[in-house]
Amino acid sequence: MSAPAASPAGPPGGSGYRIPSLGYRILVSGLRLIPLLVLLVGLPVGLLSFLSAHGLTVPIALGTVTTFGIALSVLAAVRYIVKPTAAYGPVSIVASGAAVVYLWLLLQASPFHLTIPGSSVNFALGFRDLVLGLMLVPGFGLAAGIVTTIEDVRSPHERLPFDYPA
Amino acid sequence: MGGVLVSAQLLPRYRRPPPLYRLARALRRIGLVVLVLVLLFVASALYSAYETARGGASASDFEYAFGANNTFVLSGTLSFSDGGIYPVNGFTVHLRVANATGQVVGESSDGPVNFAPGGRATFPVTFVLPIALASAAASLLTTDQFLNETIFANATFAYVFPVSVEVAKNTSWGAPFAGLTASVGTPTTMGGTVVVPVTIQFENDASFADDGSLEVRLVSESGTVCASSTYPIDVPPETPYSQTNDFTLATGCSISGGTVVSTYTTSGGATVTLPPEAIP
Numbered sequence A: 001m002s003a004p005a006a007s008p009a010g011p012p013g014g015s016g017y018r019i020p021s022l023g024y025r026i027l028v029s030g031l032r033l034i035p036l037l038v039l040l041v042g043l044p045v046g047l048l049s050f051l052s053a054h055g056l057t058v059p060i061a062l063g064t065v066t067t068f069g070i071a072l073s074v075l076a077a078v079r080y081i082v083k084p085t086a087a088y089g090p091v092s093i094v095a096s097g098a099a100v101v102y103l104w105l106l107l108q109a110s111p112f113h114l115t116i117p118g119s120s121v122n123f124a125l126g127f128r129d130l131v132l133g134l135m136l137v138p139g140f141g142l143a144a145g146i147v148t149t150i151e152d153v154r155s156p157h158e159r160l161p162f163d164y165p166a
Numbered sequence B: 001m002g003g004v005l006v007s008a009q010l011l012p013r014y015r016r017p018p019p020l021y022r023l024a025r026a027l028r029r030i031g032l033v034v035l036v037l038v039l040l041f042v043a044s045a046l047y048s049a050y051e052t053a054r055g056g057a058s059a060s061d062f063e064y065a066f067g068a069n070n071t072f073v074l075s076g077t078l079s080f081s082d083g084g085i086y087p088v089n090g091f092t093v094h095l096r097v098a099n100a101t102g103q104v105v106g107e108s109s110d111g112p113v114n115f116a117p118g119g120r121a122t123f124p125v126t127f128v129l130p131i132a133l134a135s136a137a138a139s140l141l142t143t144d145q146f147l148n149e150t151i152f153a154n155a156t157f158a159y160v161f162p163v164s165v166e167v168a169k170n171t172s173w174g175a176p177f178a179g180l181t182a183s184v185g186t187p188t189t190m191g192g193t194v195v196v197p198v199t200i201q202f203e204n205d206a207s208f209a210d211d212g213s214l215e216v217r218l219v220s221e222s223g224t225v226c227a228s229s230t231y232p233i234d235v236p237p238e239t240p241y242s243q244t245n246d247f248t249l250a251t252g253c254s255i256s257g258g259t260v261v262s263t264y265t266t267s268g269g270a271t272v273t274l275p276p277e278a279i280p
Helices: A022-053 A062-081 A088-108 A128-154 B002-010 B019-055 B136-142
Strands: A112-115 A121-125 B057-059 B063-066 B071-082 B088-098 B104-115 B119-130 B145-157 B161-173 B178-184 B188-190 B193-204 B210-219 B225-235 B239-248 B259-266 B271-273
Touching (some): A022 A062, A062 A088, A088 A128, A128 B019, B019 B145, B071 B088, B071 B104, B088 B119, B104 B136, B136 B178, B178 B259, B193 B210, B210 B239, B225 B239
Antiparallel strands (some): A112 A121, A121 B161, B057 B071, B063 B071, B071 B119, B088 B104, B088 B145, B104 B119, B178 B193, B193 B239, B210 B259
């Protein structure tokens, strides 16, 4: 499927750019939304529901996982749609900030305590360092969003020939 | 010269992205690399955890015995197989023993031990519980009771995952000198010396034998030892013991209002001071 151009193209390989149409971007971001929702909502909610159904305590509320999973997926989709606009940087910042908040909430759930029903066995698993390591990812995304915002303010459309080369 | 100029005009002109664009791109790429590395690490840790759990851990029967002076030891062995690709570091075991009222009568730890990946390791675990008379565990010597044993083990798996397991269980404790009494009989005077019969009674309800010697001292109210005697004992588990011995008191020494102090010495040479018994 070719991407219909919605913006004027410049000289090939030079400073021109070819931005896919809004409809095309919405379609692609919608398709990207599906695996994101599976990964960020379906799998964790399924796992937590499984634990809960077996009488095990869950480390984080299902509502929190669902809310943040949907929010992060939608923000990722919106980010793709607004990539050619000046909103790309701010949306990247919001998306990364939401991811940081979500991971911070996960951090509070460490260590995860598990009591096996009907027994006197308690199990605890800490994952603080792992979450801190994961926080680097939105941390870099946050920094990239700030840099992009600054770039878009200083020189609007400067990045478009590189993001959408003609 | 002209040919060079034509070539330059025909070739696509490459323009280097501006610095801010390159910086943002680099930050995003670093973030992506970190994400991939973390996901790979998590996947390998999950695999390693599965293999380690499959290898399993086992424990021998833990048994109580008298240890060094005024101590009980609970000893056994733990076997652990780490079939994964990451080590288990800082494995520490902690034992807490509480009596029926919840009072902690003893705590002890063993470790830390590191388990290398891909191997099976066995290490002895010894918990030492002090049973000096002033300690909370002194009642373990003479009183059968229910105990709450809590075993807490913790370690760090794959460098970043602290894991802990706590297992609590109630056990029935049989005291090695259950119901210990020292009965002082009627003194008799023969030729100026005073002889007192003393009967030591108890039941060995422990899972181990009272094998060694028992020193019994008759102590006056002022703390002077009026008489003492040491004799061997060998009381198997679940066996009552009763022994009467005559004690000749030192001249002029009165045991009225004093105490009977008994000290058990194990066959290994460790001493255990038993609770004193008042003499009426």
